[in-house]
Amino acid sequence: MNKRNFIFLLSIFLLILVFYVDVSTSTQNHTSKNILIGSFVGGRSHVNPMLDIAVLLYERGYNIILVATESHSLSLEYPTLKHVPLRARPYDFSYIKIVRESFHKEYNYKNLAALHEFHIKSYNYVFEVYKNTAEEFDVDLFFCDALLNDACLDVANALKKPVVGYTVNLNGRLLRTSLVLVDTFFGFEVPQTLPPNIQEIGPVMSEEYPSLTPELEDFLNGHKRVLYVSFGTRFFTTIENNNKLLKAFIEAIDKKIIDGVIWTLVLTSKDDFSPTLNLIDGTISCHESLYTGTPMLVFPFAYDQAGNAEKLKLNGVGLILSKLNLDVNDVISKIDLLLKDENVKKNVKRLKFLSMINSKRKYRAADLIEYTLHDSHNKGTSKGFLNDWIPKARFFEGDVNIYVALLSVIFGLRLIGIGI
Template structure:
């Protein structure tokens, strides 16, 4: 059973969560963030460096489902489940045909703008979002057991979860707080769920008290060593936005999650976590105190969440060793470039990324759709089968016809003889 005072604490806590989310997404005047590769104002494009400089390219992503040809994998942001295995015909048709068409139409204008930027820096236009990465080594910071299994190209390698072998420890304040609270809920929504200074200034005195760490059972920190907190024995639950890193660290530490997905890959991760039996999710569009309290109780008390967390922890720890495999794969690409590249005037190597990893590219991609799928061979086999079946059927029909005709003529002849005998 949970302590009685925990529920009064949860009421204050979920009021804070509701305030945080409503204020975060209720105002258009958000704190601006800027991400850049350099301080210059020149166009920034990682791929441009590869195209111009002829350097080998290796891609990395949290999941590669967009690159797979598995129609049973989808995304909740398109109104589909991550796993279409048990969906109706209409659901599968909508997610495999209708939604991709809508997505393609919606992305036409952004793609035009992107191609204009490409042209401004001398890069050829490209109308396929995935075309430039189709023949590159793509590393996925993911693992089966969490991700839905599928047949992948040799160029697509799961190397996750990438978890550091060493990580920052707890500060004395956090260590003291966790030791004093044997059933702690850790709450973090990543870096992009932000609120404006105006919203903070207009917050209620109750929320201000919490933000100023004046409430003894809630601690607010500007920076938290997340892996250290999740590894602490007193951290029983993780309320998270469901980002890939947070999801992996939660599984690595066997910490059940209450997920509040916001955007990007988070809705998909939330559904995967629920399917794995380690989490429950809540909607930022419909935050209800009773719903949050009910799900917290389930996550803390139901044994299935603990068992699934331990099962996934084993998988996460085993698969986390594959980050060294990722380093080896990058070394392979660089070594291949050394032998297949062409030296430029500066002594460096220029490579053609389309053909750099030719030995890894499955031959069907170079054979064309019909030959690559062996449709010509299978089609010929079907035609031969139909011809043989037709010939066999025709021969059987002719034999049957001759037999029936012979029997009929024989009966007619016998009747004629009998009639002649009677006349005599």
């Protein structure tokens, strides 16, 4: 056997030996990891997307504990999670009064002062609920809604636990968090630079929605230009404005601009229910309308609704009504424009495509939460967590890093080449 053949056979033998690979993936025991989701005053537009992400984490073996108000009735909708209610306190009724007053007058950010006062009065009680829950369930990570929810962030930091923030719009209130998830997407949101720990993951859409009732299904099958009215979780209006809206809808039907109206607060399937036009104010309604490719007539009252309205108008998929100067003819003309304008149709199609693509990013959100939970810098994380993702090679009786083994082969072949 000549030298060339011997080196070739020896190299094949060594490579077969080295590439008897036992590639391991992470084998962390997720069942012992507990994630607390906290929301103080956020409505369904805040809580439901967080829970849709939590469902993915539950399916991966994590335990989910929700701390939120009783009014959500979430135990029936998400039976797999533990629900610790933030029960009503005597001063909670002042919150309802503050919200109602905000809806009935011109809104600006000075109105937030009253909400912050309510937040301060509630802080000690909410802090204790979060702290007691975290200690009872041995929480490993906090997932906190940003809206008036400093107690959630403070408890996480006090207990030295990793914390992930959630918000429906870009803001600077979550600087104390390891990671910020923003339920929006560029295309709907105005593009801007973001630090790496702030990730847009919206629109977060539920996997399932309640089916249409037979009555609704029959109504939609018999009508081609349906106006769907949805005013979000918290809505306070006036009898005068309600009368104006009803009059505008009736006249729009008489003029054959639309041929039907559904005014409801019940969630329906985004796949089965695609109305011609939406009259909306909430974030979830915005996302669902964009996903189904439906133009929007927006009726903003307070808080982030005004910002959502401006974004929809800027993107050419919506028009805005004024709560303080509502006019029947203005409502009718805007409905007509949204249904007939070719530019609106093009923009709606574009935003629908972007929404459907970006709606898959809730899986990335779950991945990022997992990464934050298991980050080796966090207290209590197994030292071998990151090492488990490095391919290993079984070399004789011990595990040797495959890259070290490859270098050994190259070095050995070099020695053989010199010595023979």
